[in-house]
Amino acid sequence: MTRKIFSLLITLTFFTFLIFTEINLNAQQLPSEEIQKYSELASKIVRSALLDKKGYGWLKELCAIGPRLSGSDNSSKAITWAKNKMSECGFDSVWLQPVMVPKWVRGKIENAYISKSKKYLNKKLTIASYGGSIGTSKRGIYGEIIEVKGLEEVKNLGDKAKGKIVFYNRSFDNGLLNTFEGYGRAVDQRVNGAIEASKVGAVAVIVRSVQASFDNVPHTGVMNYQEGVKQIPSAAISVMDADFLSKAIKSEPNLNITIKMDCKSYPDVQSYNVIGQLTGTENPNEVIVVGGHFDSWDKGCGAHDDGAPCLQTMEALELLKRMNIKPKRTIRCVLFINEENGLRGGIEYGKYSSNTFEKHLAGIESDRGAFTPRGFSVTTDSLSLMKMQSWLPILNKANIDWIRKGGSGGDVGQIKNAKALLGYVPDDQRYMDLHHSDNDVYSAVHPREMELGSAAIAIISYLLSEEGL
Amino acid sequence: MTRKIFSLLITLTFFTFLIFTEINLNAQQLPSEEIQKYSELASKIVRSALLDKKGYGWLKELCAIGPRLSGSDNSSKAITWAKNKMSECGFDSVWLQPVMVPKWVRGKIENAYISKSKKYLNKKLTIASYGGSIGTSKRGIYGEIIEVKGLEEVKNLGDKAKGKIVFYNRSFDNGLLNTFEGYGRAVDQRVNGAIEASKVGAVAVIVRSVQASFDNVPHTGVMNYQEGVKQIPSAAISVMDADFLSKAIKSEPNLNITIKMDCKSYPDVQSYNVIGQLTGTENPNEVIVVGGHFDSWDKGCGAHDDGAPCLQTMEALELLKRMNIKPKRTIRCVLFINEENGLRGGIEYGKYSSNTFEKHLAGIESDRGAFTPRGFSVTTDSLSLMKMQSWLPILNKANIDWIRKGGSGGDVGQIKNAKALLGYVPDDQRYMDLHHSDNDVYSAVHPREMELGSAAIAIISYLLSEEGL
Structure with missing residues (x-):
């Protein structure tokens, strides 16, 4: 008998729930x-x-x-x-x-060029300082390039990045339907790239511009520093120049680039x-x-x-x-x-x-x-x-x-x-x-x-x- | 009794229909x-x-x-x-x-200008011959302008259009969500404008370019002639020049324009x-x-x-x-x-x-x-x-x-x-x-x-x- 009452109660509860839901749903309709x-x-x-x-x-x-x-x-x-x-x-x-x-003020100087190379000497690279970045000294920062695809790779560089300029070159994934998703998957290089590179002794970073299109117009954006980690300059390099640079260092691994930026925080x-x-x-x-x-x-x-x-x-x-x-x-x-x-x-x-x-x-x-x-x-x-x-x-x-x-x-x-x-x-x-x-x-x-x-x-x-x- | 059987049959048919529909609907779902x-x-x-x-x-x-x-x-x-x-x-x-x-070949000449006016003499008007249009003679067609908003208005012009150039100037309705609908509502002027204008004795037509944007680039498209109705030249005029011309003839109703086109059908x-x-x-x-x-x-x-x-x-x-x-x-x-x-x-x-x-x-x-x-x-x-x-x-x-x-x-x-x-x-x-x-x-x-x-x-x-x- 108790069992019957129990199952009756369950049934009643269920129907009350259904009716209540129905009323609620109807109340939502105009x-x-x-x-x-x-x-x-x-x-x-x-x-x-x-x-x-x-x-x-x-x-x-x-x-x-x-x-x-x-x-x-x-x-x-x-x-x-x-x-x-x-x-x-x-x-x-x-x-x-x-x-x-x-x-933060971008200033008037943001340029980069190849400063040691047999084939490409003085070739200009189109860059855009990232918002929040420190500038360089007047004569600029120069160094060898070390190309990476992301933050994890940098963490594992050990001493190899010491005194060098880290070049983050992971592409925007254009195969995704949603371009915001493509952006989301590439932007960590821009946001935290300087922190990780600095931890392994790099003197500056350049990051492949985070964008869906292929052109020579670098996209800026915010970058972060971390307390206790030395601040180093950080800039976007246009995707066309990123492709060029990637090829260039394959044929001349020791080429140097110089970066000059006079951006500043107030x-x-x-x-x-x-x-x-x-x-x-x-x-x-x-x-x-x-x-x-x-x-x-x-x-x-x-x-x-x-x-x-x-x-x-x-x-x-x-x-x-x-x-x-x-x-x-x-x-x-x-x-x-x-x-x-x-x-x-x-x-x-x-x-x-x-x-x-x-x-x-x-x-x-x-x-x-x-x-x-x-x-x-x-x-x-x-x-x-x-x-x-x-x-x-x-x-x-x-x-x-x-x-x-x-x-x-x-x-x-x-x-x-x-x-x-x-x-x-x-x-x-x-x-x-x-x-x-x-x-x-x-x-x-x-x-x-x-x-x-x-x-x-x-x-x-x-x-x-x-x-x- | 017959009534009962009848209503039973109706009910059965109804349920069979429901079940059949349900089966059909399910068959449609992957x-x-x-x-x-x-x-x-x-x-x-x-x-x-x-x-x-x-x-x-x-x-x-x-x-x-x-x-x-x-x-x-x-x-x-x-x-x-x-x-x-x-x-x-x-x-x-x-x-x-x-x-x-x-x-049909557009040829090399398609131009128009104001050929009689106190204020606007020789002002050029940007036109594009409509596909299928006949050309003009070498010296062109000239005449007074008569501005209308559509085909119905032309039908009621009587003798007023005789020897004149009909200027269809009904705007594209940019207030509609669907631009194809805006196009559909304006394009009759282009397609049948020459036929109706010719019927009332006009010598040519120009039609406000059928487009959503505001610029000086006329849009072409097909136009029709009708057997038994004299063929007259027909061209788009850019929306900027259509606005200009509409104002100009308000201040100088007798101004003339000249149209030259050497388009031709083969x-x-x-x-x-x-x-x-x-x-x-x-x-x-x-x-x-x-x-x-x-x-x-x-x-x-x-x-x-x-x-x-x-x-x-x-x-x-x-x-x-x-x-x-x-x-x-x-x-x-x-x-x-x-x-x-x-x-x-x-x-x-x-x-x-x-x-x-x-x-x-x-x-x-x-x-x-x-x-x-x-x-x-x-x-x-x-x-x-x-x-x-x-x-x-x-x-x-x-x-x-x-x-x-x-x-x-x-x-x-x-x-x-x-x-x-x-x-x-x-x-x-x-x-x-x-x-x-x-x-x-x-x-x-x-x-x-x-x-x-x-x-x-x-x-x-x-x-x-x-x-x-």
Whole structure:
């Protein structure tokens, strides 16, 4: 008898669970007339974005200022420009959040050449100092080249690297579908290459430029030093010159190169996150953050990384205003400073988000270029994910084909208590051709592709504001 | 009693239907280990395509020949090149299918200028004769401009257009998500503009270049004449000059322009579809056609329209060969000649497909540029569509996000008895900036984007070959 009651209870529990799940699932679905209503609005937002191209116009102004490395004069100018632009847009509040940022200056000298060789004497090599690197003395650093494919190989060099220049030459894997994955697998050479080389006595490192394309334009990026390990200069060498050098040292193992760099780090300086918002009419203290990082590297003008994506999040708010929309919850644009070489802006906003009485519902980061939209990548619970996925017929209007579990981004990732963290994911096939390089300029951004991203971010922010999670 | 039997019968029929449908649906689904097996192969194909970039290399050779307008010497050279390339690839059979094609030659003169005006005398206007247009006399055609927004407006002009040059100036709608839709809504002015203008006594037409971008590069394309209606010259005017001219005639309604063109039509000439195949090992007479049109306009080099997409279908076969795959059914690449101004190649192959003992299972067209992959658009029955949709986890490896009901393409559309007709759909945001213009060159094609398309077509062809429909 007990057994019967037991199995009855189990059955009942099971059915209650099923019914509960079903109710929950249904609660996540929008009725079709709501889908219809939002879809019409989405089409209007897309149309307006594509026709006005306001964000693309802003990008031209921003790129005219020049690249925006943290702590630079350009970066200050850009911050003032963005604050004024947000005010002109008539956002409900606009303010600056103070952040101390590192200051590193590339200087005027970064060159390298073959300084001892029978065949190649004085051949120039195209390099770009890595952000954070120390410079060389005026006469430069010279030495024999020792080529390696990665950090592990260096650790095992023993005395062989002593007094030499370590040349990290592992290629970007172009066989992968996702170029960010290719980047992720190659970038350790850049980030930690100087540390490991210094430990085995090398005097400098050059690293095969981390990029998908084949050209003579080296890509810069951040590199690290480690306390207690001697700092040595570190620079990217263009992939064309990396191939050349690799061949050259095979025929002349003892050739020397000389590197001259006058880059330098300075004490931290005052900077700011730029923040503007449409204040919620019903739940002003529930916040949806949209944003990207407003600093860039000092090559090109940071058009795709991360100028246009920042401006997409700013335009998302402006698009909602243009439609006379007053969101129920607060939609806040945060242009984070110093993602590239410190993440100080993201960390500062993250601290604020942990201490404020406001509740952060969601954070949406745009930091993967401004190419044609593909989807949103989301860190959240399964029910919230399903709820967002039910919005796909609406987001389709802006060329969004999917919403999947996945990461968001370094800056919004600092908002630890948000219910959902999203990354806007445009197509990535062309991104690693220009990222952190002189190729990352205004003309590399396509107006329609950029504007569709602005529209997609506007639509999903509005849905989050109205429907919650 | 009869009623009871009747309702029992109805119920039985209903359940039989349900069970039958269920069985059918299940029959469409691949077991997960098959999905796994195909996915691994798909990843290998993608990797090989991205690393070798063979199709992109072919595109460089093809573009070096120059544009490939039907009936031109270049077009003959390209046909020979493709036939040889297919033979080099070791396809099981390679042959040419004879097709007579029209021959139209742009000539050396196509210019226009303002020939009567107080303010703008001798200002040049950038034009491009439309394919099929007659030329002007040596001294040109001159006349007042009458600006209209479309064909209906011209029909209602009465005597007002007599002796004048009709200027069609309806803009491309950039507010639409799909640029092909924008194109479709504007292109009637180009195709039938001369007919309607001639009917009301106009001496020539110029048409605002049908394109999404704003520049000074006019896009050409086909235009029609109608029997019994006097033929008049017809040309595109660049969108920048269209805007200029529209403003100019507002301030000076009587200004004249002069148009000089020496384009000309010649008698039909012999040409060919280029065909190569991997012959099926189990069902050689069941055929999957993949292809695009090998002719192009005579501006740029027809890189996106339709050089690279053609080469994607050729490379799809080569990729399968590279993997040592021998497909069960025949996979045939057809490079159709003369889609742009006649569709003769498509029609010829269509005739063949109707009369042969072979069974055409599917036709896949690649004629939407070679940008990053998005999906396949399919005309077929619902069960076949569901079957193909169940392959999405495999096609994802090549950046394919969806398979939807929709059109295929002009050429494979001529294969009337195929069970499924598919169109490969890459992203279209940049396409209408370069289509039919001097902007459609090799450097506008991105190697990774092109190669992913080749891989996607290889994968779906192979699935069709092995799994059938």
